Amino acid sequence: MKETLEKIFDIPFLVENGVDSYPWVRITPKGEKGQMFSIKVVNRADVRLVIDFEPQTFSAALVSSMGRSDGEKRAVFCDSVRLQMARGGDVSMKINGIPVVPYDSSTWPSAEWKRIEFQTIVILPADIAGEARQVKEKMREWGCLAMGTFLSLVRIDSVERNPLVDPSLPMLQTEGDRFSVVVNKYERSTVNRFLCIARYGVACSVCGFDFKKKYGAMGDGFIHVHHVIPISKLGPGYVIDPEKDLIPVCPNCHAMLHRKDPPYMPEELRQIINRERQAYDCLALGSGCSMVAENDEGCGEDK
């Protein structure tokens, strides 16, 4: 689980697990001692998972900074909550002891945040009860989701830098062993990437290519994430919508999308691929194919 988390978020984690009344796992981004937060997933009798946000003893500054998060961070947080709900999670949240709508930041208090309570309850599908491996997989999946939700809201200033930084990510300026100012951009790409993959999976959303199917274990989890609307074109105040703005694409389709500026829309590229495929099929079949001529969508001009 530690490995998976570090691969997804590219920061180091502490993963602990044990059994009290029920089996549990607790994941914590490594950072200043006592000033971070954990996500704890408890497996209640194979029937449900209870996932809690657990601030550490000296996390007041962190909680307060969450209360000052900007619109984009909040949008990503809310989007991530909606993703949890779409997967069957029952999500509840209190700020300073007051219940709020977790996916609607307009209901969050503007006063300084002193306390956050956040819990997701998931009923496990009946057919995996007792299947230790599948239950564990569910615990991992929901732990990652909740971790992604909260990483979207924090500045990770106090998190130690992972020496194994993904070279495809933007260069980081580092201050000793700590993230510095560039962290914002970095966090965004990490959390957004996670949300994009959690929602759409790792197959190319244009052509369907799946690296794991082709290359086995070494291709597992490999995919590019494309911004449908280029970041440079986003006006000030534009809040990214991870559901619509980010899609997983294979490097081939990614390169083709960027053959013009602004890039092709994914749907355009899909149409181009289909048109070429049909034209090719017709060539291969020889004459007599009326399909291309009749199908405006397949053969028409670029729209």
Ligand SMILES: [Zn+2]
């Ligand atoms: Zn592709």
Ligand SMILES: [Zn+2]
């Ligand atoms: Zn792109």
